[in-house]
Amino acid sequence: MTAFEHAGLKIGSHFQPIYSLAHRRSIGMEALLRAEQGITALSPAEAFYTMVSPEKRHQFDLAVCHAHIQRFLQLPTDKPHWLFLNIDAASLSRPDRAMALVNNIRQAGLEPHKVVLEVLEHVLEVDEALIEGVNILKNHGFMIAIDDFGVGHSNLERVCQLEPSLVKFDRQLLRNAILQPRSRSLLTRLVRLMHEIGALVVVEGIETERDVLIAMDSGCDLIQGFFIAHPAEQPTSDEIITPRLDERWDELMAHSLLKRKLTRRQIELARQCFVQSAISLMQGTPFDLAAKPMLSLPDVIRCFLLDSEGRQIGRNLNSRQSPAATDPRYAPLADTTGAVWSRRSYFQHAVDQPGVLYMSEPYLSMTDPRSCLTMSMAIEIDECMHVLCADLLVPQSSTV
Numbered sequence: 177m178t179a180f181e182h183a184g185l186k187i188g189s190h191f192q193p194i195y196s197l198a199h200r201r202s203i204g205m206e207a208l209l210r211a212e213q214g215i216t217a218l219s220p221a222e223a224f225y226t227m228v229s230p231e232k233r234h235q236f237d238l239a240v241c242h243a244h245i246q247r248f249l250q251l252p253t254d255k256p257h258w259l260f261l262n263i264d265a266a267s268l269s270r271p272d273r274a275m276a277l278v279n280n281i282r283q284a285g286l287e288p289h290k291v292v293l294e295v296l297e298h299v300l301e302v303d304e305a306l307i308e309g310v311n312i313l314k315n316h317g318f319m320i321a322i323d324d325f326g327v328g329h330s331n332l333e334r335v336c337q338l339e340p341s342l343v344k345f346d347r348q349l350l351r352n353a354i355l356q357p358r359s360r361s362l363l364t365r366l367v368r369l370m371h372e373i374g375a376l377v378v379v380e381g382i383e384t385e386r387d388v389l390i391a392m393d394s395g396c397d398l399i400q401g402f403f404i405a406h407p408a409e410q411p412t413s414d415e416i417i418t419p420r421l422d423e424r425w426d427e428l429m430a431h432s433l434l435k436r437k438l439t440r441r442q443i444e445l446a447r448q449c450f451v452q453s454a455i456s457l458m459q460g461t462p463f464d465l466a467a468k469p470m471l472s473l474p475d476v477i478r479c480f481l482l483d484s485e486g487r488q489i490g491r492n493l494n495s496r497q498s499p500a501a502t503d504p505r506y507a508p509l510a511d512t513t514g515a516v517w518s519r520r521s522y523f524q525h526a527v528d529q530p531g532v533l534y535m536s537e538p539y540l541s542m543t544d545p546r547s548c549l550t551m552s553m554a555i556e557i558d559e560c561m562h563v564l565c566a567d568l569l570v571p572q573s574s575t576v
Contacts, residue, residue: 193205327348526565
C-alpha cells in the first residue's frame with residue numbers, strides 16, 4: 177500500500193471489521209494507526225501524545241485520516257462500508273478545525289456520509305465549542321460515535337448532549353457482564369437506553385465464544401473484536417467471519433428457546449394459582465388462606481392486597497424465598513402496611529381493567545431489593561374493589 181509520512185513518522189493503517197449481527201456481514205472498518213519512527217514501532221497513544229506536540233496534533237490527526245482513507249479506498253468490497261476514524265477531541269472542539277477535517281476527508285476522496293468519526297467518551301469536555309464543532313460535522317453528513325463508553329467516569333449526560341449515531345461499549349462492560357449476573361442485566365438495559373436516545377450500539381472487545389453469546393444476548397447491534405477478526409492491512413472477509421458467528425447464533429437460539437419454554441411453564445402455573453387465589457378471596461376466604469396456592473410456588477416472593485386507592489391492607493404475606501422475611505438487613509423495608517402503591521403500573525393497569533390479569537415488566541422491588549415482576553388483578557371483596565398482587569422472582573440470566 178501507499179507509504180505516508182508526517183512529522184518524521186511513518187503512518188501505517190490496519191483495518192478491523194465491525195460486524196452487524198442482523199445483517200450477518202461487516203458494515204464497517206475501523207482504521208487503526210500503525211506508526212513507526214525509523215525501525216521502532218509506536219502505539220497510537222505514543223504517536224499522538226508522545227511524539228507529536230499538542231500544537232501539531234491537529235495536523236497529525238488530518239494526516240492520519242488522509243492516509244487511512246487512501247488505503248481504505250484500495251480495499252476490495254462489493255457492498256457499502258463505513259470507515260470508522262479515531263479523531264482527537266481537539267479536532268472537534270473548534271469550528272475551524274471541524275471544517276478543516278471536513279475538507280481534508282473530502283480531498284482524500286471519501287464523502288462524509290461514508291465516515292464515522294470516533295471520539296473517546298472519557299476525555300470529552302462538553303461545552304458550546306465542542307457541540308458547535310460536532311454539529312458542523314453532522315451537518316456535513318458525518319456520523320459521530322462515542323468510543324469506550326463504560327471506562328472510568330462515563331457520563332450519560334455527555335452522550336445525550338452530543339446525540340451520537342453510535343456508541344461503542346468498552347470491553348470492561350462485557351467483562352463485568354460475564355463475571356457478575358447483575359452487570360449482565362445492566363448491559364442489556366444500557367443497550368436499550370442507547371437505542372432510546374437514537375444511537376446504535378457496538379460492543380467492543382469480543383475475544384471468545386462466550387463474549388459473542390453475551391453480546392448477542394444483550395440486544396446490541398454491532399460487534400468488534402479479535403474473535404470476529406484481527407486488525408490487518410487486508411481485513412478478514414465475511415466468508416470467514418459469518419460461518420463462525422452463525423454457529424454461536426444457533427447455540428444462543430437453542431438456549432433461548434429452552435429458557436422461554438421453562439419460563440412459559442412457570443408463568444402459566446403462576447397464573448393458574450393466582451386466579452385460584454383471587455376466586456377464593458371473592459368467595460370470602462381469609463387472605464392468608466387464599467394466598468396459599470401462590471405462596472407454595474418456588475418463584476413467588478410475596479402476596480399483598482391493596483384497596484381501591486392503592487393503599488396496602490395489612491402486611492405482605494412472604495414466601496420462604498423472600499429474604500425480607502429472614503434477613504435483618506431488610507428489616508426497615510419489611511412492614512409495608514399502609515404503603516401506597518398507586519403509582520405502580522401493576523395497580524393502574526389492574527383498576528383500568530377489573531378482572532383482567534396483568535403482569536408488569538421486571539423492576540427492582542422496594543421491599544426486597546431484587547428484580548421481580550408483579551401479577552395483579554382488580555377484584556371485588558365484600559362489594560368493594562381491591563387489587564390482589566403477587567411478586568415473582570425474575571431469575572438472573574443463566575450462563576450461555
